[in-house]
Amino acid sequence: MSQSLGREDVMTKVREHLSAELEVDQAEISEATRFKDDLDADSLDLYELVMELEDSYGIKVSEEEASRIETVGDAVDFVAGRLRD
Amino acid sequence: MTTVALDGRGAERGAEAIVAGARAAAEAGIGLRVFGDPERLAALTGVGGIEVVAAQEEITNDQEPVAAVRRTPEASIVLAAADVAEGRSDALASAGPTGATMTAALFALRRMHGVRRPALALQLAVPGADGPPGLLLDVGANTEVRSVDLVQFAYLGAAFSQAVLGVERPRVALLSVGEEAKKGTADVVEAHAELAASNGIDFRGNIEGRDLLGGAADVVVTDGFTGNVALKAIEGTARAVAAAVGAAARSNPIAAIGGLMLRPALGGLRRELDPDTTGGAILLGLRGVAVVGHGSSGPEGIANAIRLAVRAVDQRAVERTAALLERSGATRSAMRDRKEPE
Incomplete structure (x- = not known):
């Protein structure tokens, strides 16, 4: 899997998860979308996303790493970076 | 037969209360999968309708629940909640620490759509x-x-x-x-x-x-x-x-x-x-049934927590709740749309 494909795959997964859980249109979710300010998501929503990504990609995200994720792009960057490592 | 995943650790009154409560529930025809230390739960071995599942770790009251649940996959409450999520049991019951029980249930069973x-x-x-x-x-x-x-x-x-x-x-x-x-x-x-x-x-x-x-x-x-x-x-x-x-x-x-x-x-x-x-409190708004027993539950409290979980399953409480939210326009998106009309 190339890096770009990996990143697209992660973005699709994040978008699908957020759309289903937060009941927002997928078209409204971009990399610049902020979880708290734009999606009205709270820490619980973020934990659920993190766990979904952990399960899907077999990675581990620490509490500290999770707390640094503020935008959709941050989440995608984090997972894509782990997949490259 | 409705089967309840029971946390066999963490009860303030010890494994004895869990064993007696589980026996009483099993006598009423309820299936149980009890997660905990097989040695301390040995009295349940061979009891009809009860299966003891080894869980080597325990989350205690003094641990931060979210971190503990995420870092302790072999904890009894985490395994019991996963058992329900994976369909081997129909509901979760615990008399262990409330925070850990709620967190494990929330992460494994997930929130109901729109809650x-x-x-x-x-x-x-x-x-x-x-x-x-x-x-x-x-x-x-x-x-x-x-x-x-x-x-x-x-x-x-x-x-x-x-x-x-x-x-x-x-x-x-x-x-x-x-x-x-x-x-x-x-x-x-x-x-x-x-x-x-x-x-x-x-x-x-x-x-x-x-x-x-x-x-x-x-x-x-x-x-x-x-x-x-x-x-x-x-x-x-x-x-x-x-x-x-x-x-x-x-x-x-x-x-x-x-x-x-x-x-x-x-x-x-x-x-x-x-x-x-009453047997304890029930965590509402999940995609499954989770009962949080009183920390000081005795055998009767534990048996009643199990019975409450079974009633919720048998009466399809989760499905009926989801239907009420949907038809009443009380889901997260419906309420947001009313507040912020396009």
Whole structure:
């Protein structure tokens, strides 16, 4: 899997998860979308996303790493970076 | 047969209470998968309907629940919750630490579609009242809530009251500092307006703390901080009054005779107020059933927590709650759309 494909795959997964859980249109979710300010998501929503990504990609995200994720792009960057490592 | 995943660790009264409670539930035809230390649960080996599943780790009360649940996949409560999520058991019950139980249930069973925050609901015994106990929620899952959460709690409580407690048309009220619609915090006032305009439930307005045990409502809605304080105040008051009655009855021979005559009636009252009688609180708003037993549950409390979980499964409480939220326009997106019309 190339890096770009990996990143697209992660973005699709994040978008699908957020759309289903937060009941927002997928078209409204971009990399610049902020979880708290734009999606009205709270820490619980973020934990659920993190766990979904952990399960899907077999990675581990620490509490500290999770707390640094503020935008959709941050989440995608984090997972894509782990997949490259 | 309905099967309950039971946390076999963490109960304040030890494995003995879990073993006795599990045996009592199994005798009533309930299937159990008990997660814990096989040695301490050895008395359950060979009991019909019970399977002991080894779980080597335990999450304790002094651990931060979210971090502990995420870092301890072999903990008994985490394995038990996963058992329900993976379909081997139908419901979860635990008398272990409340925070860990709620977190494990939340992460494994997930929130119901359209629910922002799950709520912990407890049946409040109303001494001498006919009918099932009223339901108070939230009693501790969310210390801070928004109006949207209070509105959703009202629907979660109403659906549970109808499905599991058998109240045909539950009367729902908000707990506040006055009966008038404008009394209370901004979120309570906003929730009042939203509920008053709803047609999916029988909303009766605000009630005050003094009316909590008065039977004025079948479902009383509040935030988890207020609900927990109210609950502990009721428990403490009941203990203090019971001690005062006992002291008065022992104060002189004539009072002692009166006390003896009252003993059967007071025994019934004590039983009504005993947390073991209701079995515990239920976490509403998840895609599965999770019962959080009282930390000090004895065998009867544990058996009743298991029975409560089974009733919720058998009465399809989750499915009926989801349907009520959907048809009443009380899902997260429907409420957001009403607030922010395009």
